[in-house]
Amino acid sequence: MSEPFISKLVVIGVGLIGGSFALGLRKAGRVGQVVGVGRGQANLDRALHLNLIDEASQDVRSAVQQADMVLLAMPVGQMAEVMQAIRPVLPSHALISDVGSTKQDVVAMARAHLGEHLPRFVPAHPIAGAEQSGAQAARFGLFENKNVVLTPLPETNEHATQVVSTLWQVCGARLSTMSAAAHDQVFAAVSHLPHLLAFALVDDIVHKANADQCFKYAASGFRDFTRIASSHPEMWRDISLANREALLKELACYQDQLTRVQTMLAANDADGLERMFDVARTARNAWLDGLK
Amino acid sequence: MSEPFISKLVVIGVGLIGGSFALGLRKAGRVGQVVGVGRGQANLDRALHLNLIDEASQDVRSAVQQADMVLLAMPVGQMAEVMQAIRPVLPSHALISDVGSTKQDVVAMARAHLGEHLPRFVPAHPIAGAEQSGAQAARFGLFENKNVVLTPLPETNEHATQVVSTLWQVCGARLSTMSAAAHDQVFAAVSHLPHLLAFALVDDIVHKANADQCFKYAASGFRDFTRIASSHPEMWRDISLANREALLKELACYQDQLTRVQTMLAANDADGLERMFDVARTARNAWLDGLK
Numbered sequence A, B: 001m002s003e004p005f006i007s008k009l010v011v012i013g014v015g016l017i018g019g020s021f022a023l024g025l026r027k028a029g030r031v032g033q034v035v036g037v038g039r040g041q042a043n044l045d046r047a048l049h050l051n052l053i054d055e056a057s058q059d060v061r062s063a064v065q066q067a068d069m070v071l072l073a074m075p076v077g078q079m080a081e082v083m084q085a086i087r088p089v090l091p092s093h094a095l096i097s098d099v100g101s102t103k104q105d106v107v108a109m110a111r112a113h114l115g116e117h118l119p120r121f122v123p124a125h126p127i128a129g130a131e132q133s134g135a136q137a138a139r140f141g142l143f144e145n146k147n148v149v150l151t152p153l154p155e156t157n158e159h160a161t162q163v164v165s166t167l168w169q170v171c172g173a174r175l176s177t178m179s180a181a182a183h184d185q186v187f188a189a190v191s192h193l194p195h196l197l198a199f200a201l202v203d204d205i206v207h208k209a210n211a212d213q214c215f216k217y218a219a220s221g222f223r224d225f226t227r228i229a230s231s232h233p234e235m236w237r238d239i240s241l242a243n244r245e246a247l248l249k250e251l252a253c254y255q256d257q258l259t260r261v262q263t264m265l266a267a268n269d270a271d272g273l274e275r276m277f278d279v280a281r282t283a284r285n286a287w288l289d290g291l292k
Helices: A016-027 A041-049 A076-086 A104-113 A115-120 A158-170 A180-206 A211-217 A220-225 A233-242 A244-266 A270-291 B016-027 B041-049 B076-086 B104-113 B115-120 B158-170 B180-206 B211-217 B220-225 B233-242 B244-266 B270-291
Strands: A006-012 A031-037 A055-057 A069-072 A095-098 A124-126 A147-150 A174-177 B006-012 B031-037 B055-057 B069-072 B095-098 B124-126 B147-150 B174-177
Touching (some): A016 A069, A016 A158, A031 A041, A069 A076, A076 A104, A095 A158, A104 A115, A124 A158, A147 A158, A158 A174, A180 A211, A180 A233, A180 A244, A180 B211, A180 B244, A180 B270, A211 B147, A220 B220, A233 B270, B016 B158, B031 B041, B069 B076, B076 B233, B095 B115, B147 B158, B158 B174, B180 B211, B180 B233, B233 B244, B244 B270
Parallel strands (some): A006 A031, A006 A069, A147 A174, B031 B055, B069 B095, B147 B174
Antiparallel strands (some): A124 A147, B124 B147
16 A cells, blocks of 8 residues: 555545546555545436545535545635534544635635644645536546646645645646745636636627627637636636636736737737737747647 | 539649648649749748649749639738739639638729629638648648638629639538628627737736746646637738728727626626626537537
């Protein structure tokens, strides 16, 4: 049995991320019993059927008894309530981690609600989103070569950070660490804002008089640009509100940028437009090359 | 030999679209000689090497002599000049078509510059863009099940429209017809605006103080959202300016939409955000289902 080994793992929210984490640890033999907790029996049944979990429960308090690790993998909007519920019953050695796409809000909630468990809480953000959700979206290898960002608190116990890091590495992830504030700013720019923009564009088209014709001729550029607009509405509502400050800043910045585009277009500024397009293409292609 | 058969096809601009059209007709045996015209010898050499064309020329006037059909497949910015150049030398039976992503401007140029050839000009827009460009991007089957929109003028000869339709169908395309104005409005919304938005987002990030960190954590959502920001800067400069009026309207509409998003975020309007995200996801998923 390799170390670290988690005898009882409780995954709260057995969706794409929580389910794939459980699967990765199971296949690596790093976990004994896996209990899945969720609000919907249908999703839990799928998770059982897919062998993501050994046992399903809708009662978080009884589920976390004897847990060695709890993964908070439900939408961030349910985080505070779940933390409050588990605090009195969680064993005093249990590790806690989360998979939230925003970190300052989760850290604030942990400070407010985890009490004596705080030193064993390791905030984490696995960067492996996909527009699918639910247990049926989980898959082995989802985290292979994906970034996982940890944002440990000053109070976080080093051993806890070490174990959580190792478990993610077992799932194939590349680990890095930054402050919760730096994390939230970066992800507002490269993830949360693009999601808002894609949702907003599709909604804009839906409400046009010629919407049917628009959708008829929408092609692969539109398909890829709007892929993230098929993401989970409740989850993205929570992320947007959780990272509201940083996101409002990015949105304002982008609106200024669109005003510059508008000015160039209105002035027939061919050179200015081409320069902007060229800077963008060059940067994106360099980024893609760096991924290889 | 199947009808229609084009004894001499001249493709001006042997890139993704022009090259793939030539290749489709060659493989179907619908074309005799194919002459490629371009400004750069390197691209023409690649086109010869890839068997897209039989002969290359940098001189459009001599190339179009004895042509049965001329395909204008260079950036729209060069369109007027090329029309002026070919008008005095083009045979009086030759068909002319284009592949421009905007149609009102091309129609206006044709009216201004094609003179007696106007009735044999069939404006066309094959919807098969890709971020790659140049002869090396051309491929057989590019137009398979892709939409091609024709926007014939009242003066356009019906036989000309018929032949051009058939040639595109030979390449596997689905044909439809609309007015140039309706075309430009639809494509401003579903293609040109998304391109501007993607270019603008990448350019915005490039100029941030934490740009390196942003690119480090940008993931698959960002990659797909910005795929069209790897498109050809000169081509998209031309398209943006050519469809300036419709694009400015769409951009203003989208900026209003972002202001609504900003207002909802600032007001912590969870229901409003979730509703917008849900409308967008539902519409996009229905659209995707319709494509199957």
